[in-house]
Amino acid sequence: MAALIRKQILRSMVIKEFKQVFRDRRMLGVLFGSPIIMLLIFGYAANTDVREIKMAVLDRERSSESRDFISRFTSSGYFLLHSYLESEKQMEKLLDGGAVDLFLYVESGFSRRVKSGKGADIQIVIDGTDSSRASVIVAYVNQIVNEFGLEYFKDRTRALALGRGAGGMKMKESIELKERALFNPELESRNFYLPGIIGLLIALITIMLTSMSVVKERESGTMEQIIVSPLRPMEFIAGKTLPFAIVGFFDIIVVTVIAIAWFKVPFNGSFLFLLVSGLLYILSMLAVGLFISTVSKTQQEAMLSTFLFFLPAILFSGFIFPVYAMPVTVQAVTLLNPMYYFMNIIRGVFLKGVGMTVLWPEVLALVVMGAALLSLSVRRFSRRME
Amino acid sequence: MTEYSVEVKDLTKRFGDFVAVDRASFSVKRGEIFGFLGPNGAGKSTTIRMLCGILTPTEGTGSVSGFDIMDEQDRIKNIIGYMSQRFSLYDDLTVRENLEFFGSVYGLQGARLRERMAYVMKMADIGRRQDAVVKSLPGGVKQRLALGGAILHDPPVLFLDEPTSGVDPVMRRTFWEIIYDFSRNGKTIFVTTHYMDEAEHCDRMALIIAGKIIALDTPSALKAALPYSVWSLRVERFIEVFEEVAALPFVEEAAIFGSDIHIMTKKGFPLKRELAGAFKVKGIKGFSIEEVGATLEDVFVSHAARLGV
Ligand SMILES: Nc1ncnc2c1ncn2[C@@H]1O[C@H](COP(=O)(O)OP(=O)(O)O)[C@@H](O)[C@H]1O
Numbered sequence: 001m002a003a004l005i006r007k008q009i010l011r012s013m014v015i016k017e018f019k020q021v022f023r024d025r026r027m028l029g030v031l032f033g034s035p036i037i038m039l040l041i042f043g044y045a046a047n048t049d050v051r052e053i054k055m056a057v058l059d060r061e062r063s064s065e066s067r068d069f070i071s072r073f074t075s076s077g078y079f080l081l082h083s084y085l086e087s088e089k090q091m092e093k094l095l096d097g098g099a100v101d102l103f104l105y106v107e108s109g110f111s112r113r114v115k116s117g118k119g120a121d122i123q124i125v126i127d128g129t130d131s132s133r134a135s136v137i138v139a140y141v142n143q144i145v146n147e148f149g150l151e152y153f154k155d156r157t158r159a160l161a162l163g164r165g166a167g168g169m170k171m172k173e174s175i176e177l178k179e180r181a182l183f184n185p186e187l188e189s190r191n192f193y194l195p196g197i198i199g200l201l202i203a204l205i206t207i208m209l210t211s212m213s214v215v216k217e218r219e220s221g222t223m224e225q226i227i228v229s230p231l232r233p234m235e236f237i238a239g240k241t242l243p244f245a246i247v248g249f250f251d252i253i254v255v256t257v258i259a260i261a262w263f264k265v266p267f268n269g270s271f272l273f274l275l276v277s278g279l280l281y282i283l284s285m286l287a288v289g290l291f292i293s294t295v296s297k298t299q300q301e302a303m304l305s306t307f308l309f310f311l312p313a314i315l316f317s318g319f320i321f322p323v324y325a326m327p328v329t330v331q332a333v334t335l336l337n338p339m340y341y342f343m344n345i346i347r348g349v350f351l352k353g354v355g356m357t358v359l360w361p362e363v364l365a366l367v368v369m370g371a372a373l374l375s376l377s378v379r380r381f382s383r384r385m386e
Numbered sequence: 387m388t389e390y391s392v393e394v395k396d397l398t399k400r401f402g403d404f405v406a407v408d409r410a411s412f413s414v415k416r417g418e419i420f421g422f423l424g425p426n427g428a429g430k431s432t433t434i435r436m437l438c439g440i441l442t443p444t445e446g447t448g449s450v451s452g453f454d455i456m457d458e459q460d461r462i463k464n465i466i467g468y469m470s471q472r473f474s475l476y477d478d479l480t481v482r483e484n485l486e487f488f489g490s491v492y493g494l495q496g497a498r499l500r501e502r503m504a505y506v507m508k509m510a511d512i513g514r515r516q517d518a519v520v521k522s523l524p525g526g527v528k529q530r531l532a533l534g535g536a537i538l539h540d541p542p543v544l545f546l547d548e549p550t551s552g553v554d555p556v557m558r559r560t561f562w563e564i565i566y567d568f569s570r571n572g573k574t575i576f577v578t579t580h581y582m583d584e585a586e587h588c589d590r591m592a593l594i595i596a597g598k599i600i601a602l603d604t605p606s607a608l609k610a611a612l613p614y615s616v617w618s619l620r621v622e623r624f625i626e627v628f629e630e631v632a633a634l635p636f637v638e639e640a641a642i643f644g645s646d647i648h649i650m651t652k653k654g655f656p657l658k659r660e661l662a663g664a665f666k667v668k669g670i671k672g673f674s675i676e677e678v679g680a681t682l683e684d685v686f687v688s689h690a691a692r693l694g695v
């Protein structure tokens with residue numbers, strides 16, 4: 001039996017595809033626009049880190065201790081001092097208008113009570129409109145308050161210990177350090193999202209370009225010329241997918257490098273493992289693209305179908321919402337989503353530095369799903385145009 | 387090797403309930419120009435597409451160069467050239483890129499590919515526009531390039547689906563010269579058209595209406611077989627007169643032919659005398675009438691009338 005794919009012809013097909021993509025504005029937009037937009041959105045804009053918390057202060061005490069306490073906030077890097085207030089009435093106005101996120105009220109008698117070790121009351125009012133932001137702010141405030149209290153406590157114990165002589169009790173400073181690490185979410189959301197973007201990009205680019213380029217042939221009538229030619233079905237399919245596999249592969253490398261070099265996302269795993277599993281993922285996405293090309297008549301339809309696949313696929317991939325927080329039935333759906341497995345793989349490789357020994361179930365799932373999707377799509381890919 | 391390049395028996399294509407091609411049977415001799423003449427929607431393209439393997443026939447059998455159109459499409463693909471009714475080269479590639487791509491698909495390489503490309507570009511009058519994007523070429527050149535794409539690999543059997551549609555009369559003539567040229571080189575040509583006058587160029591032709599082949603022969607035999615005398619009537623206000631003429635009892639068929647009216651009567655009918663009488667009654671003056679040789683259009687009109695379409 002003759003080979004399914006002749007090298008020479010596949011080469012011509014791939015060259016032709018690349019030429020067409022680079023002359024097609026819409027495809028160029030998908031090719032270069034989508035990575036740039038996604039990197040900008042998830043690298044800069046969609047930052048769920050809480051910073052620049054605007055704070056208004058009413059300090060009834062005005063002692064060195066209270067000023068020290070307030071400066072703990074402003075010097076932490078998370079809080080911006082909006083204004084000093086004179087009365088509580090001003091506070092309401094500011095919070096209602098959204099001008100400040102946080103109101104800090106230090107009562108008079110603060111330093112006396114702190115020094116006496118009895119504990120002092122401060123009052124904090126937080127704008128709870130954005131509940132997740134508010135809860136992060138509460139955590140910051142707690143940390144600062146705890147640290148402040150701890151230091152005073154420590155000073156006092158040290159004084160006590162010194163008074164008692166050597167061998168006195170000592171505070172474990174490690175407690176303090178550990179807390180600081182936990183409550184330092186600097187860049188964390190970016191580290192979480194950027195690797196995931198690779199999964200999105202590959203899906204978008206390979207699915208959309210594959211389906212659009214196939215449908216374009218049908219729309220413009222060139223498909224007829226292809227059908228009457230001795231070009232074999234597998235040559236056509238390979239010619240339509242290989243270019244976008246190459247583009248997808250290229251994207252993995254580029255986005256990974258940008259994530260590491262520009263956005264300083266830690267990369268702890270094996271690059272080779274990332275590429276291999278990326279290739280498996282690309283194959284299953286190409287299969288989806290082929291499938292879409294069999295159900296779409298126009299390029300617009302192909303774009304629309306791509307998004308119809310894309311949105312639920314993202315939703316059930318854990319890219320934004322963690323899968324473990326979903327109802328069990330929905331979790332079952334995620335098991336059929338190649339993007340879900342790739343998200344696990346890519347985050348595992350980037351952030352945890354794990355490889356095949358841990359991620360083999362995901363890799364296996366990609367292999368099985370890729371093979372199933374490909375054979376389904378290839379079979380559906382009828383070369384006759386009825 | 388059989389005498390026939392294309393043989394078709396009871397070929398039928400249904401789209402749902404609609405019968406686009408209804409039990410078509412015909413044979414195309416090796417080396418002849420075979421025409422498929424019919425109005426839009428008659429089923430010409432559908433027939434050609436079944437022969438080229440784009441559509442699967444619903445019923446019937448067919449072969450191209452002895453290869454079965456159902457089971458041996460792979461063999462057929464290498465020996466046919468197809469020019470679609472719709473322009474079907476890559477608009478966004480250059481002339482050279484298109485020819486190189488399709489050439490390589492047909493296994494052409496190196497010197498052979500260059501030679502064939504040079505031939506096609508000369509035929510299509512590409513001149514120095516080798517590196518022009520196809521989209522930017524004038525319509526006539528594009529159309530000839532499409533024809534060139536179909537013969538790039540020098541196939542022995544050519545299927546041309548309305549190759550001259552939308553082409554100006556001068557260019558149409560050029561087209562037919564090219565087609566004659568192929569024919570002289572021994573190629574079999576299956577060509578569809580809805581231009582009656584073009585059908586005269588064919589060695590043999592089939593008339594197809596509403597999916598049915600209603601007549602098949604050489605153009606002269608088809609005309610000779612017409613059981614009527616054909617007359618050409620020239621008269622003022624011919625559109626109004628036409629209604630009156632068509633209603634006359636001895637007029638079998640009447641059709642507007644340019645600014646003339648063609649009238650068919652039983653053979654040997656004394657139309658000149660009878661018409662003069664009828665016109666006198668109706669007060670129609672200033673007309674001339676003479677018997678003319680039948681055209682294919684007359685043949686077509688008479689068949690269409692017989693079938694009630
Ligand atoms: N894919 C299709 N689905 C449904 N009807 C079709 C299809 N292709 C053609 N037809 C119908 O079949 C008839 C014959 O079409 P076609 O062969 O293109 O005619 P022609 O080429 O003689 O103008 C037309 O009425 C057309 O609408």
Ligand SMILES: [Mg+2]
Pocket residue numbers: 427430431432471547548
């Ligand atoms: Mg047609």
